[in-house]
């Protein structure tokens with residue numbers, strides 16, 4: 039391969055720094071090869087650093103990007119470096135040094151996310167200024183390395199790109215080679231409506247008709263009136279649904295994935311011949327790196343979009359962060375309301391990233407069609423994010439209760455709700471945002487209706503247990519200063535819907551009003567499927583309740599549910615900048631009562647749910663409630679101080 043003058047086989051001249059740099063003459067093709075070489079090297083270095091950092095230094099942290107990052111990062115840098123190659127037009131000496139710095143900068147950024155990018159850029163330039171002349175003084179050697187290295191680098195990237203496909207094929211082969219479950223075994227579909235509070239559903243008595251589809255499903259099956267999530271945020275709540283474990287028994291934390299210490303429902307069912315597939319929209323806490331994918335043969339999380347690929351490269355993601363910050367400054371300094379650069383920028387980012395319910399449905403339906411003729415029963419898990427902030431429905435969606443933002447302030451409230459200073463809000467603004475949340479729920483319910491129509495048309499539900507739940511709710515300042523989720527254990531955040539429709543059921547409509555926990559789901563599901571033998575899942579099966587409320591034995595269910603917010607370390611490097619200090623909160627609910635304790639301040643709260651569903655009157659200091667308080671304090675203490683994860687952990691599976 040010719041790289042211009044001198045040819046590749048030109049012997050290295052004497053090592054003379056005074057004239058060496060001038061010998062390194064490079065043509066346009068050479069610049070291209072140099073750029074691709076540099077880009078692929080930079081990308082592979084960054085990807086390797088990310089993996090090494092995770093493996094050896096931050097083993098518990100999430101990757102926070104698609105599993106395809108190992109090849110998408112090198113490809114992104116190859117393209118960026120080709121653009122950077124234009125700098126050679128300006129000056130070769132400068133260009134080679136900048137290029138050299140760019141080769142190592144991404145790995146430095148990935149290794150030290152806490153350090154300012156500018157400081158790392160200076161370090162990278164310093165190294166480059168020292169190292170690049172060494173190669174410039176040896177043009178023959180350098181060009182040989184560049185030319186021969188190129189096919190090697192391209193091959194590595196291709197192997198990394200093909201690897202996920204091969205793993206997928208291997209998992210499919212493994213699934214198809216397992217013995218089939220008993221003939222007629224039903225399917226299970228677990229639909230998780232992320233962030234949908236029971237109290238915002240028409241089905242649960244909300245004043246707005248937000249849930250016509252769920253209403254109809256409840257008419258076909260069984261509605262549970264008092265379901266508590268084990269946690270008020272996504273990862274531990276999902277982890278509880280998959281393992282039957284309370285949050286304090288699990289590794290899942292604010293930045294920590296669910297480890298493999300506990301068996302998961304998907305793994306258990308796949309080992310018993312079920313086809314398993316997950317389709318998730320919440321890529322922050324339900325993606326492949328969350329540990330929730332364990333046991334799923336198919337798992338669709340991050341949409342592989344051009345922007346998503348670009349953002350996997352730290353140089354791009356950090357630059358976009360910089361643009362966002364600069365746009366915020368521009369907002370403040372310019373004060374030009376109609377321009378609102380930060381809002382425009384956020385809207386663009388979010389538009390490109392969001393995976394809506396229609397996409398989740400489509401991915402599931404495509405997968406189901408590929409299973410036909412269906413030989414093997416399936417366990418499908420669908421996670422929908424349409425009701426999660428930013429409260430924005432797709433352009434084709436209908437605003438039923440709220441209105442699209444009309445001012446930059448309203449747009450910022452919608453797009454940047456998490457970081458909005460809630461103390462600055464007036465009641466009208468809170469109502470504006472809450473209306474859009476209801477719009478999101480109604481939009482999600484509509485999309486759920488479309489899925490149910492398809493499943494009905496294809497008669498899939500005739501042999502499927504359909505379970506619809508939410509992982510947690512959402513607060514809108516019902517308690518002072520409490521917004522969003524993962525912040526408290528009030529009903530607004532842990533009271534969730536649950537509707538279960540038995541196979542082929544067209545009319546039922548029963549209501550179970552006892553207090554149950556989402557952690558009962560795996561025990562219930564394996565019971566419904568007749569797979570309880572050697573089941574590793576704790577919790578109480580609700581199968582008896584589902585089969586017949588009347589046939590349930592007394593004491594079948596304790597009617598008590600624990601919820602927790604595990605503490606976080608606010609000093610952790612925070613890739614999404616959402617960390618605020620969270621104390622360890624524990625809550626216990628019984629049919630009539632809800633007890634909450636802050637384990638750090640020892641502050642206790644007690645609410646009589648039957649008389650005070652809004653939890654407005656704290657009875658913890660009421661002498662008449664003393665005995666109830668003690669009973670619930672003792673019961674919650676027994677639960678959290680009982681066998682915790684390390685002692686109770688089952689053999690690795």
Ligand SMILES: [Zn+2]
Pocket residue numbers: 232233271272273320509510
């Ligand atoms: Zn969630």
